Amino acid sequence: MKKLFVLTMAMFPFVLAASSQAEDLAVETVMQGLQNPSSVSFSPSGDLTVCDSRGTVVLLKGKEATNFLSGFDTEFWKSDDTGKKWYGVGPLSAIWVGETLVVTDSGKVDGEETLLMFSGPGKADAGIATNSVGPTSDDEADKGEGNLTGLSASPNGKRIFVCGQGYDGKSWVLSANPETKKLKPLLSADDNGIETNSPMQTVFGPKNTLYVLYSGKGGEADGLIVQWDLKTKKPIAQWKLPGLINPMGMAHIEGNRFAVVENNWSLTKVNQGRVVTVELGEDGKATVTETGVKLNGPVACAFGPDNRLYVSQIGEQFDATAGSVVAIKGVK
Numbered sequence: 001m002k003k004l005f006v007l008t009m010a011m012f013p014f015v016l017a018a019s020s021q022a023e024d025l026a027v028e029t030v031m032q033g034l035q036n037p038s039s040v041s042f043s044p045s046g047d048l049t050v051c052d053s054r055g056t057v058v059l060l061k062g063k064e065a066t067n068f069l070s071g072f073d074t075e076f077w078k079s080d081d082t083g084k085k086w087y088g089v090g091p092l093s094a095i096w097v098g099e100t101l102v103v104t105d106s107g108k109v110d111g112e113e114t115l116l117m118f119s120g121p122g123k124a125d126a127g128i129a130t131n132s133v134g135p136t137s138d139d140e141a142d143k144g145e146g147n148l149t150g151l152s153a154s155p156n157g158k159r160i161f162v163c164g165q166g167y168d169g170k171s172w173v174l175s176a177n178p179e180t181k182k183l184k185p186l187l188s189a190d191d192n193g194i195e196t197n198s199p200m201q202t203v204f205g206p207k208n209t210l211y212v213l214y215s216g217k218g219g220e221a222d223g224l225i226v227q228w229d230l231k232t233k234k235p236i237a238q239w240k241l242p243g244l245i246n247p248m249g250m251a252h253i254e255g256n257r258f259a260v261v262e263n264n265w266s267l268t269k270v271n272q273g274r275v276v277t278v279e280l281g282e283d284g285k286a287t288v289t290e291t292g293v294k295l296n297g298p299v300a301c302a303f304g305p306d307n308r309l310y311v312s313q314i315g316e317q318f319d320a321t322a323g324s325v326v327a328i329k330g331v332k
Contacts, residue, residue: 025330027293030310031065034058034323037312038149039093039300046305049096050312050325053088055124057103060325071124073107078267087267087318091124092149093300097157097178103127104148110166111135111144115151115176115183130176130183133164142167145174145185150201150213161186161210163199171197173212173228187228189214192235196224201250201300203258209236211258213250218265223247225258225280239286241278249300251309256280259309259331260288261298270297270314277331293328 036053043049048060049068059068069091076085092106101118105127108114111134116127133145147165154160157178164172164185171194173187187210189197198215205211208230216222223241228234241247246265250258260278264271275293278286297314304310308327315322 025291025293025328027329028327029324030327031058031060032324033321034312034315034325035321036088036314036318037299037323037325038091039095039151040302040310040312040325041095041151042302042304043096043101044099048304048310048325049094049101051091051094051103052323053090053319055090055107057091057094057101059121068121069101069103069118069124069127072103072105073124075107075109089147092147093151093162095151095153095160097153097160100178102151102153102160102178104151104162105129106146106148108146109143110146113146113148115148115160115162115181117178117181128181130181133166133172133174133183133185135167136172136185137167137170139167139169142170145172148174150199152202152204152210154204161202161204163202163212165198168197171199171214173199173202173210186230187212187233189226194224194226194235194238196222200248203250203252211250211252213247213260215246215248215263215265218246218267221245223262225250225278225286227280237280237284239278239280239284241286242288244276244288245273249298249311251301251303253277253303253332259301259303261295261301261311263297263299270316270318272296273298273313275301275309275311275328275331291328291331295326296322 055072057069077087079085114129135142145164145166150163160176171189175186176183201213203211214224227237248263249261262273264273295313309331
């Protein structure tokens with residue numbers, strides 16, 4: 001595995017603002033030198049795993065960061081009339097299911113993306129792939145599912161869930177069977193009258209349910225968490241997220257409480273976002289509590305074995321090695 005990134009353990013400056021939790025928090029930068037980082041997760045042995053837009057999955061083992069996987073396809077989300085391209089995308093999500101690392105092959109075009117499964121380090125083309133998912137509507141704009149992100153798995157590891165970002169007119173959460181490698185559409189927001197689009201993160205819930213975080217329209221505070229019944233494939237509860245602009249990452253704390261990262265999305269610049277906690281009420285209302293942590297384009301989050309919340313952030317500029325992962329102690 002090629003060593004590439006720089007590890008620091010310095011206290012992260014200027015991120016704490018006044019809040020009810022700020023005095024109890026400590027924030028450290030644990031990895032830097034990343035480019036448009038996205039998913040963060042942990043191996044069974046506790047190693048931090050991060051997706052990078054240069055077509056790599058980076059592993060932090062002890063104090064050494066290495067390219068665990070490399071060679072994934074990459075693409076750009078935006079281009080202009082001059083041919084300039086920006087916001088590079090590679091693998092967007094990776095999770096460990098036992099000793100198997102499952103990665104979304106998100107640098108391909110819509111309709112060709114798969115999930116790739118790895119038993120060890122190496123090149124992307126060594127991964128065992130699921131099928132891709134083509135168009136699910138008759139609209140010519142529907143090219144199939146793409147920009148797959150937000151992976152999670154059932155506790156027994158027999159079902160994998162992932163968010164699709166293909167055709168905006170037909171939003172899907174998909175599921176895969178790790179044994180058969182079959183990937184298929186599972187939950188449709190549009191088929192169930194849910195107007196908020198862009199599913200970003202899945203979290204397995206109690207009683208065979210799945211929580212899904214929807215980011216909504218770019219620049220608007222219309223994010224949503226939906227709890228789905230996996231047997232009926234119907235929503236059983238929904239919570240609007242007041243004041244949060246494009247939440248993208250979510251990690252379960254306990255009960256009905258989650259840590260959520262607000263990205264405050266823009267395709268022209270990186271905006272400052274926040275880390276908050278959200279409590280989902282039985283009355284359908286969500287209570288958002290500020291932690292006081294503000295980051296540059298935070299994307300994803302996960303709790304580590306040390307109970308700290310690890311958050312990836314883009315940094316001050318797209319497509320530069322300005323990205324990093326911070327660890328926040330005291331989010332509760």
